[in-house]
Amino acid sequence: MKGLLQRVSQARVEVAGEIVGAIDQGLLVLVGIEPQDDRASADRLLHKLLNYRVFSDAEGRMNCSVQDVQGGLLLVSQFTLAADTRKGLRPGFSTAAPPQQAAELFDYLLQRAGEQWSQVATGRFGADMQVHLVNDGPVTLLLET
Numbered sequence: 531m532k533g534l535l536q537r538v539s540q541a542r543v544e545v546a547g548e549i550v551g552a553i554d555q556g557l558l559v560l561v562g563i564e565p566q567d568d569r570a571s572a573d574r575l576l577h578k579l580l581n582y583r584v585f586s587d588a589e590g591r592m593n594c595s596v597q598d599v600q601g602g603l604l605l606v607s608q609f610t611l612a613a614d615t616r617k618g619l620r621p622g623f624s625t626a627a628p629p630q631q632a633a634e635l636f637d638y639l640l641q642r643a644g645e646q647w648s649q650v651a652t653g654r655f656g657a658d659m660q661v662h663l664v665n666d667g668p669v670t671l672l673l674e675t
Contacts, residue, residue: 531571532562532611537584537669541604543653544660551651553602558663562611563632572639574675584669606653607636
């Protein structure tokens with residue numbers, strides 16, 4: 531499972547002009563799910579997301595987690611993160627999990643996130659989404675489990 535984490539001062543997801551998920555300061559995470567991923571992968575990714583130290587402390591060092599700063603967590607499914615880009619000039623998607631498996635794992639990740647953190651938002655699985663963000667830093671990291 532891949533999570534492209536972006537530290538943001540604000541972010542939102544729109545579907546057909548409607549805002550379906552939004553946060554202020556926190557983490558926007560684009561989530562890519564691969565066939566070998568399972569609930570344990572989702573649990574490991576969530577643990578990292580909630581505890582990864584990417585926010586500045588009093589000395590300006592990245593020493594605080596999203597929980598430490600009471601930030602939001604905006605999770606957005608993005609199957610293109612699982613693309614195979616090693617050959618040619620067009621991505622291949624045979625390395626992405628099938629839609630049903632991906633939907634089930636993404637729903638599980640959302641459920642667990644909501645159980646462990648109160649400020650969780652999301653896009654809409656499988657929808658054509660527009661993601662708006664103000665990347666803070668910029669800080670962008672790829673986490674893999």
